[in-house]
Amino acid sequence: MASPLQPARGTHDLIGEGFRRHQAVIDTARRIAALYGFEEWATPIFEDTRVFARGLGDTSDVVSKEMYSFEDRGGESVTLRPENTAGVCRALVSNGLTQSNLPRKVFYAGPMFRYERPQKGRYRQFHQIGIEVLGAAEPLADAEVIACGWQIQQALGIEEGTILEINTLGDAASREAYRAALVTYFTGHADQLSPDSRIRLEKNPLRILDSKDAGDRALMAEAPTIHSHLTAEAAAFYETVKRHLAAFGVPFRENPRIVRGLDYYSHTAFEFVTERLGAQGTVMAGGRYNGLVEEMGGPPTPSVGWAAGIERLAMLVETAGLTPAAPRAVAVLPTGEAAEAAAIEVLQFLRARGVVAEIAYRGNLKRRMERANRIGAAAAVLVGAAEAGPGEVVLRNLDAGTQAVLPLGNVTAALVEMGLFEAAARAT
Numbered sequence: 326m327a328s329p330l331q332p333a334r335g336t337h338d339l340i341g342e343g344f345r346r347h348q349a350v351i352d353t354a355r356r357i358a359a360l361y362g363f364e365e366w367a368t369p370i371f372e373d374t375r376v377f378a379r380g381l382g383d384t385s386d387v388v389s390k391e392m393y394s395f396e397d398r399g400g401e402s403v404t405l406r407p408e409n410t411a412g413v414c415r416a417l418v419s420n421g422l423t424q425s426n427l428p429r430k431v432f433y434a435g436p437m438f439r440y441e442r443p444q445k446g447r448y449r450q451f452h453q454i455g456i457e458v459l460g461a462a463e464p465l466a467d468a469e470v471i472a473c474g475w476q477i478q479q480a481l482g483i484e485e486g487t488i489l490e491i492n493t494l495g496d497a498a499s500r501e502a503y504r505a506a507l508v509t510y511f512t513g514h515a516d517q518l519s520p521d522s523r524i525r526l527e528k529n530p531l532r533i534l535d536s537k538d539a540g541d542r543a544l545m546a547e548a549p550t551i552h553s554h555l556t557a558e559a560a561a562f563y564e565t566v567k568r569h570l571a572a573f574g575v576p577f578r579e580n581p582r583i584v585r586g587l588d589y590y591s592h593t594a595f596e597f598v599t600e601r602l603g604a605q606g607t608v609m610a611g612g613r614y615n616g617l618v619e620e621m622g623g624p625p626t627p628s629v630g631w632a633a634g635i636e637r638l639a640m641l642v643e644t645a646g647l648t649p650a651a652p653r654a655v656a657v658l659p660t661g662e663a664a665e666a667a668a669i670e671v672l673q674f675l676r677a678r679g680v681v682a683e684i685a686y687r688g689n690l691k692r693r694m695e696r697a698n699r700i701g702a703a704a705a706v707l708v709g710a711a712e713a714g715p716g717e718v719v720l721r722n723l724d725a726g727t728q729a730v731l732p733l734g735n736v737t738a739a740l741v742e743m744g745l746f747e748a749a750a751r752a753t
Contacts, residue, residue, distance in 0.1 A: 491594070
């Protein structure tokens, strides 16, 4: 007998409670995002490699080390998406949406792919939710996307122990002045930098601040921050964002070490972080990117957004003990083979009224009742029972151990009276 096959390294199956937590994150985020006026887009899981090479920068670790890229049969280089902001910006341009009805407010959810070392909450195939506001230059947009992310966490019941950290990257002039200050500082400590950060010092010194190397991080403690290099306009933008966050009721703390290394990022950068997931403490991160649509061949389009790992959010849901329960079913039990046709009619009657209804495919009444108990059914409808007349069924409350004979048309109302199925009340 062949050994059983396992999921590919860095992937995982979503089954039972795990799937319900995963789906609850998506459903909740979709509902809250809709309240803020976001419409859902779905972009391809793979794109022309240039979408991500442009969007993430040729020197980033994602592009150089982590992307799943390959030549298709036509010789074109394609890449499984490692993130979705670039794909959304590409879609805006490809579909001719850059000149009208801006801003566009976009929500998305789906799988992403990065080749990296799997660890708690991090997979090679992982899943994200995200929102983007495309075509809004105002600081109110920055504050609103953050407020939407905070409300999603509140709706999931995971906001306790999670805190928003924010920073500003300033405008182009601010960043240029800050870049020069960083080069001066790190050049004086070049012999203490990691090999990767020595390369970053030459190509993109801001990315040194993203380094996880312990030696690099020790040097960062004394590195200059951008706040002393902000132009008056950039400082005013940042203050306005913070003022709007207070108005939205979003608590935050400032973290001058949050940066984004790519040139098209500007102004607001933020992360929601927690200590409840160990080293993988970032659960939602984003910022303002005013040049990415242009990288995709469109006009300059100021934008802002965030992405969040569904796996990490689902872990917080589990930690909080908030896993959604599976919907309880009504078991339809034919009392014999001759009653199966009538049982099918009952199944369809209940399902049409919003009631989860199941039937065991085989076995006598005792065996079928055993299955009803195994699946945690709340009630059972016996079809063809001797005590029931034409058009009648026996409804058994499996929680209370009581039963009644009643016309089929009264079953959904009876289920509602039992307090078992509010959905049935809406359907009837």
